[in-house]
Amino acid sequence: MAQGFQADSQSNLMAETNYVGPFSRFGSTSRKDAWWVQPLLVFLVLSSFVVYATWAAFQGKHYFYGPYLSPLYSPELFGDSPHSWFGPRPDWWPQFIPWSPALLILWAPGLFRLTCYYYRGTYYKAFWADPPSCTVSEPRKTYRGEHSFPLILQNIHRYFLYIAFFFLIFLSYDVWRALWFTDPVSGEKTFGIGIGTLVLVINVVLLGGYTLGCHSLRHLVGGIRDRLSGAPVRRTAYRCVSCLNRRHMMWAWMSLLWVAFSDVYVRLCSMGVWTDWKII
């Protein structure tokens, strides 16, 4: 593979030479490993999640079972389940838009993940081939990155982080509610732990690991300062967030998949396909 450079008389940073080649064909690379496997896997898993979550969000039914509420529908601001905060579907909801409680809230966690630093790097590769993988040629020759519109909007990630904190609180409250089962005969609520309770507990733990390891949070709690030695609370917070941040990719994927599984669990229990076993 030949490289070509031309003399450039302009006095700029690349004063001596000007690059003119050699990458032109999409996917060309000298790499000999299976570089395409990782972006392909990311593409398949993320696409599957988006398709499933969209489908589940539009269903509007089988999203709760006993004390369990699917995380895709939490918090249920309006809806027909006992988990609803403000009663049934509001009158102001446009008739031409299909109704589902999930449509009111899913945008927030969705945008939190969409603007996440880890996911950004990952889906730029897998969905936009920008680049497809390291040292692999791209399909486009123009590039603006996150320097201008629209991707400059990724900089508002921290605002979705603030919203994500509330979701963690709501989902933790759902776990608390999942500990109280209603007796079908007496109607009394009694303490218990079912498999579904554990599913929701794991969901909160994984989402907590993901949210509390966020790069923006790491910055806000301590990274913003050059000296943490005189601020013990900030220093501890920074260390804790940094600890989670080192495994941000793992938390991101596990929490994503577990949210989907939690919805599947509640849905199949509600449909009578699966039985929720009570442990206590």
Add this chain to the structure above:
Amino acid sequence: MPSATFQVQRGGAGGGRLETYTTEVAEGMVVLDAVLQIQAEQAPDLAVRWNCKAGRCGSCSAEINGMPKLMCMTRLSDLPPGKPILLQPMKAFPLIKDLVTDVSWNFRVKKMIKKFKPRPPDAADGTWRMAQEDVDRVQEFRKCIECFLCQDVCHVLREHHLFEEFIGPRFFVHVASLEMHPLDVEDRREELKKADGIGYCNITKCCTQVCPEDIHITDNAIIPLKERVVDKFYDPLKRLFGRWRGKK
């Protein structure tokens, strides 16, 4: 004695070709050992830049089987056995000859970055006091050996050639080492946004992947710098509540 086959890119800026060499190899050899052996026995005009052979000088950067690596730190035993090993120069930079590229652009960029500007001395004798834990954070960035593998792999430079608008991961590490230094009082955020083009980085982490010093370039340097740029330019709440300003 076993042998290995190398396909080495030869030629200069006018054009290149792959030439095949087979040479004897022994246990523990690195790619640079084999290249120097080829140079000694078969191709005395083969151009290769090297110095320490210990991963400290950052001179022998090249692309081995398509991935940027230091030749002196890549063991032959870590490469697929029985297959030809492809050796090419770094593709982001102008080729001088064979495996040698002109990386001088990097040195010109470095001169543009605002220098270290310490606060007034803490003591009457003109010295400063720093806590070790505050220095630890920037110590990671001081490990950089300026091999420029991160610059080579960065698609903004390698593929899109934005040499005028983007300083590359190596210099974001350098800026981070200054900007996060507990003594430094300079503010480089405006330059990061405009002249340095940090917005062009789309966080693919290729730079981190190829760093021979295991510097977490993306997570510990680039993203924290992006967040500092957000503080100044894209966060109205932060600007509103100026008392939260964390700089210095």
